[in-house]
Amino acid sequence: MPSALPDGEAVPEDGSLPPEALDGAAGRPLGFYLHVPYCATRCGYCDFNTYTAAELRRGSGREVTLASRDTYAANLVEEVRLARKVLGDDPRPVRTVFVGGGTPTLLPAADLVRMLSAIREEFGLADDAEVTTEANPDSVDPAYLAALREGGFNRVSFGMQSARPHVLKVLDRTHTPGRPEACVAEAQAAGFDHVNLDLIYGTPGESDDDWRATLDAALGAGPDHISAYSLIVEEGTGLARRIRRGEIAPTDEDQHADRYLIAEEALTAAGFSWYEVSNWATTDAGRCRHNDLYWRGADWWGAGPGAHSHVGGVRWWNGKHPAAYAAALNGGRSPGVGREVLSAEDRRVERVMLELRLSDGCPLELLAPAGAAVAARAVTDGLLDPAAHAAGRAVLTLRGRLLADALVRDMVD
Template identity: 55%
Template sequence: MSDAAAPGPFPGGHLFPHEELRAPTTRPLSVYVHIPFCAVRCGYCDFNTYTPSQLAGMNMDDYLAAVHAEIAAAARALGTGRAVSTVFFGGGTPTMATPAQLGEVLADLRDTFGLVPGAEVTTEANPETLDRARLETLLGSGFNRLSLGMQSADEQVLARLDRHHTPGRALQVARWAHEVGFPDVSLDLIYGTPGESLDSWRATLDAALGVAPEHLSAYSLIVEEGTALARRIRHGELAMPDEDAEADEYLLAERMLSTAGLANYEISNWALPGHEARHNLAYWRSDDWWGFGPGAHSHVHGVRWWNVRHPRRYAALLGEGARPREDFEVIDAPTRHEERVLLELRIADGLPVGELTGTERARLAEPLSRGLVTVVGDRVHLTLQGRLLADAVTRDLLD
């Protein structure tokens, strides 16, 4: 279904292939802004990111001019009657842009679409890119949530992940963020790194909890093909992550975080009450969102599309007044059903039993008998043991 070869101008040709993008709706609208720049590439990362040497000839101003152009294009495609509920700047390293540059993009979104009262506005950040003054500027520009890539408090683990900040830097930035007035600070952690012990993971959790984050994400290390980490494992320099050890680390995280008052609201995410990441919940609940930037995915009214991946190609298309879309799909009923089961089982709210087909409801008996799910009222929920086997539970349920 790709039509990237014939992009068409704005606004003479339709930016997107379905008039349904403008259909009346009460569904929330979220925005993702991709900043694909990183100072260095971490060894485990397979995201669509680029170091300065890979983008020679393109600076941040050039790139953000293209983002502003896509915002204008989105307004032509969607209309301007839908205020934005959540904004998330991700990457890459969004804070390689200056706080003023990020604030200008946020102001453009506010002026173009409007933000609902109390909108959640998040930026990811690597700790070495922030200081107290930059945090104050971000807060003053309208950002109210900070997501910090801490990963570990163990210097050896950080080195294996090719992270270039010291173990204490993320903790210091989290303290500064609270001091200047950020109401929501989230820390991202990774467990399962080769050579990481349970004691090391416990120390990381202790350190993270010591700065009182409102939110914490803990992800198991995934070895992605094509990454430096995968090559090191293939050459025998590092061992593959051990699934049993990862399960032990996950259970330790659940015990320590729940004891500290952070409730698990999605398999890999814990938060104090009222501090759940509303932007991520929009994804898991299949709300509407527009992703700005190269490789960014969007979903509006059952149409999903994604942009060309390379920043220079993305900027060139927008500079020509052409759409940056790589491809799109219309989500049919079977796909929508499969995605609802996959995503909504992950969150603590669970999945409505009525979403399951008759044969799928009959299959509930097996995970129920094994203690992997519970049914409370009209919703199916994963148990703690079920969270460890979520992919298998979903696979066995689906027709």
């Protein structure tokens, strides 16, 4: 099941923000995340806020109607219009749009274009706006990709995960090996500027050779961006239940570290450079600018069930079920169900936690005295780059990337 939402104070019915959240807004980038909560099947490792057709049919007749894919684009457009009202005369054109899920490409291409068009009409898009959609390899074809490109999308991210059939089976992925690579060629032929492949390492039953084969296949497809994530077994997922029953054995931290080193070696040799612990690109232009908004604490509006937003130090989140989301918008109310106003200390800690994962690191001036002492020891231990430290920044070494989560905790505790 999808993970639970955090606690928080109530969101006003009109979605209004404290006035101070918009102070200085003109100087901050603005992006949109659009969540599409539908999937054809539920992958065993996934705890995202997604729903299959069978799961949505379990509600009452009205709930099923409200949660329908057929009306989803119209509901999301209503939230974009709400965003315009909440942000008022905000002059900022939107710099990035990211459509995620779920499987956004289960909707007709025309629906995704309609959602993007609403942002363009209400806010305007920057001339160089990055517009991304996620896609499952078995949910698109050349005509679909061409329609997206014509509609204004210029970046696409395909969920490849692995090139090995037995690994895909453990993950409950439905595409066949080779299909993601074909999708890269189809997207490039359709005129997409940037193409990403998402990979996962550390799946039970995966060997080092399996992982090398996946990297070779991904690199051979010719994307300009690759994301490689360590598998996290989330409580409540099908994969967690299989491991608990002893049907499959989990991989350990040492194996995950070995896979990361294999990825770094292969990707670097192929001309990719890391710019965030789990992300590599062939050029600066190929980096995901939308994710950079998150990592650097900029402003974004998350539209859709369960989506999170952040504007000027205020974070809020929508109700999770598509029917409840639609009912709120149809009733003229914000779909937000909770929010928090971040303190200066909250924002400082978040900056350290997120910016340390970037290749240019975080300023040492963000650290409290205890955190600065941890950073100094990390230089001695080979986890932080000494030259960068001397210049006033905390920048992870390769060994530091392997221990990034633990180091961040030590630096902010």
